[in-house]
Amino acid sequence: MRVALAQLNPTSGDVTGNTERILAAMDEAIRQEADLLVSPEMVIPGYCIGDLVENADFLAANERAVGRIATAARGITAVLGFIDFDLQARNDNGTIRKYNAAAVVRDGHVLQRARKSLLPNYRYFDDKRFFTPGERRDPVGIPARSGVVQAGVSICEDMWDQFYEVKPLRELSDKGAGVLLNLNASPFHPGKRHERDALIRRHVGELRKPLVYVNTVGAADNGKNVITFDGESLVYDEHGTLIAVGPQFTEALLVVDLGPGAPQHPAVGLPKIDREREMYEALVLGLRDYMRKTGFTRAVVPVSGGIDSALALAIAVDALGAAQVSAYNLPSAFNTEMTRSIAERVARALGVAYGIIPISSIDAEVRSVFETHAHPIRRSLTGENLHARIRGLLMMAESNDTGALLISCGNETEIALGYATLYGDMCGGISVIGDVSKTDVYRLAAYVNQRSGTEIIPAETFTIKPSAELAAGQFDPFDYYVMAPVVSELAEGHRSPSELVALFEKQALDPARFTPDPDGSSVYDKHTPATFRQAVEEAATRMRRSVYKRLQGPPIISISERAFGFDLRETIINGWTG
Template identity: 35%
Template sequence: MKQLRVTLAQLNPTLGDFEGNLKKAIEALKIAEERGSDLLIFPELFLPGYPPEDLMLRLSFLRENRRYLLELASHTKNCEVTVLVGFIDSDEDAYNAAAVLKNGEVLGVYRKMFLPNYGVFDERRYFKPGEELLVLKMDDVKIGVTICEDIWNPVEPSASLSLGEGVHLVANLSASPYHVGKPRLRKEYLSMKAYDFHTAIAYCNMVGGQDELVFDGGSIVVDASGEMISYGKIFEEEIITVDLDLDENLRVSLLDPRRRYIRPQNYPVKIVDVGGLRKKSSHFDPVVHPIPKREEEMFKALVTGVRDYVRKNGFEKVVIGLSGGMDSSLVAVIATEALGKENVKGVLMPSMYTSKSSLEDAQKLAENLGIETFVIPITDVFKSYLDALKEVFAGREPDITEENIQARIRGNYLMALSNKFGWLVLTTGNKSELATGYATLYGDMAGGFAVIKDVYKTDVYKIGRWYNEWKGKEIIPENVFVKPPSAELRPGQTDQEKLPPYEILDEILKLYIEEGLDPEEIALKGFDKKMVVEVTEMVRKNEYKRKQAAIGTKISTRAFGKDWRMPITNRFKEPL
């Protein structure tokens, strides 16, 4: 029986921290060796971190990447396990690559063939595509090497590896960013891919946050019939070891002969003999972790994004303006889960328009979380602004100007605390507000990281509800869920004075932003035409605000950030 023991190092690297990433790799190597593994797979570009972006243009970065690859190779000298690790290969150009390490040497290199250049990806800006397949040989077992996008391509190089070269396993080093539903999509896709080509797949995905991207892990091993052998935890580091019965490949091919009629491309191939399979005296039982429900999945992504952005950028504590509303409440619970209550500071900044219930809700939330709070009123400062501007404003009625002054005073308070104590300001605006411009530039938009900038208002409520259920008690006060949302910048103000009900607004925004529908197509789905035009115009007119907003965790299929590149200067109006 052909049995291959594979270990997947689902780890969280830090971009540019070669020393830290090397330490993680060496620890994983020790574990894989102790477990008697034949093959150890790391994520895509694990040694330098992903995505390196314009660090790719620094020769010093490329040289360090090569130096640490050779250092890791030296640690394999007395090991029997074969290592596949992501790094940047460079000679006359740069390549997104995987190195084969064993016996203290680099035995081979595979260069990624299919480079994504859509959504958040810019790989063709930095890398040249590879042109050669790489197959590892262990006794009579063949393993094809691929990197991330290679396996998402519908046909190649999977067809050439499985049908042309007859590999038993396709190993995939991946850094696949998260969006809502991606874990389930990936799981179903790879199962079907393995079934279609009658080849087992071992897919090792990165975990952790890098600026606005988060990687969810969820590493996968499926056999040639498409059966899930192992599924890793999401948003957690994990070393996964699996025993694969590769006789299943032949059995599936005999029972389902469809693949005999597929003609793969004739790519050049390099075969690297890495020695024989190791003798095994034990068996690793497969573990398939469940995929969490939607709200839990989103929450874990947001917690990971905050934790890694704060920690990887050298901050310890964060500060949040607590209004007693739903958005700041959710940001506070996310920050507390990510960093611990001792590292989260809340600031209440009441004005003459702040309701008693809002103050009580904010204080109750802070007590429930156990976070320290400060109360710094803005009323006197606001009055001094009005007094200073009264001659210039003479003859004009109060309007949004006075509302924005209040928001900017609060932004100044938070930034002053940040400067004085080194706390990172977390902004609290959601995607519905950012899309429509219902936010104050240099006011409530002021800060270093926008935690829920890619979460629609309706989802903010859903995640908040889930959180209280998960905790088994009322952390976010019930009144926060039931009271009408309001910025409380003037008497009796509510969000719905300027925006449609969020249940309708969010559906229009999703169709326009994520699905790319035109206003006319959105209206045909039953939405009021006038409302659709007003909403899409708000999106167009407020691009200048979004360009100046803090970055935040991407959890949707299309977020305002890397995968939204609309011009600010733009007179095109969507026809209806």
């Protein structure tokens, strides 16, 4: 049986556009004489659609699309991710009963509606909120050149069955499936391909059946997270040999032959993890796809001369092209000649339009008006935040006037610790590096220079002491080589403060996170158990106190195992201090 894997980039809610993508892939699959086309999970409606799933008209349009593709599937079978529903049945809240499903269609007929059995309810996966689990798992006959092949159709979590009693793939195999198909909308994070590979090899090793894994590519969102899907669809033969790998971060059609009599495919290697490249390309994909799907064509980036805005500007240029990006430096009396120079050099190196808007006179006027009509400013923090908010106001004016999307440049560590100004530097339509730790910002910035073969981001950017430059002599009050991994462990790693302290005492902290600083000093060189406990408790306290900021910030491009937003669910009222 010749199988075509359609690694597609659907747009949430665009049933017509997604259908056209599927039809185009099917035409190419027919041209390559495929017997079967397999597409990703919920490819017709899009995977992240929120409560649009409750709209009866939308459900009907999704069902009509299945019929349209079935009519076009002449001489080929297609497996399509869609929303199945039963108008005669209701959920416990009175809504239409729905299923995350796959339609198997051919020659104008729907041969099977395979419903997802295992529904995830973690991270930003809300399948249990919207869908009813499938109760039956049966193979379906697929006409092929060698005869009818029994295929077992499963959907994403059905394969991740370790903590479930129901084992969909084993049941399909036991019922006679000769090939296993798994439709996915599986998000990216560094190292994810090796998790998928280990899982699939376990299934194939137990069941001795070929397995076809088709993944979505592109970006979707849940309102607070822009979720990146990396593609990298996979095919394994019945011996567990990897015989095909889809490209990362781009659409593709893979065609392979499986089953008895199929030509022998040579084994292919699983791509090695290239962490910085993959993280960077995921951010570029996330920004580009988010803007394309929301109708933005231009971006504006405020550049301070620091490492964060330099990286954000580079990502914007790679996502959109230099002609579609503008950069502004907004200096006050506290910005040094060094950072002003860096800001200009980064913009010039990347070839973007560059402007300077001094804010000192605006700051003086705002202070004067406030103190004349309210009262004298008493706290230095108030004055410092005025600078950030004046910059936010000016950049939002630029966004409004030109239609450019304003990019927020805060990193994960600063956002976690509340070291960002609400309605100031947190202004923007998207947070490009809000899921990138401060230490990873340095690594990705170094990657920008490495991949270009020239110094895009000046060397001084890596060595100057981080500062928001909101007051004279002000510097960031953190050792980022300690605080950044602490934050990542608390947020992404599900660690509690006491767990981190216990790991420190055993010198068993994750060495991939807690790397030595540029001087070669490790966290163990810098801290005793008592001072490390203080640092962890400070981070946890700051994180609790700044939830209200994060919830009002722009959506964050998610590339880690757990990102702030609707991935890591936080409450503003929280009396727990442990």
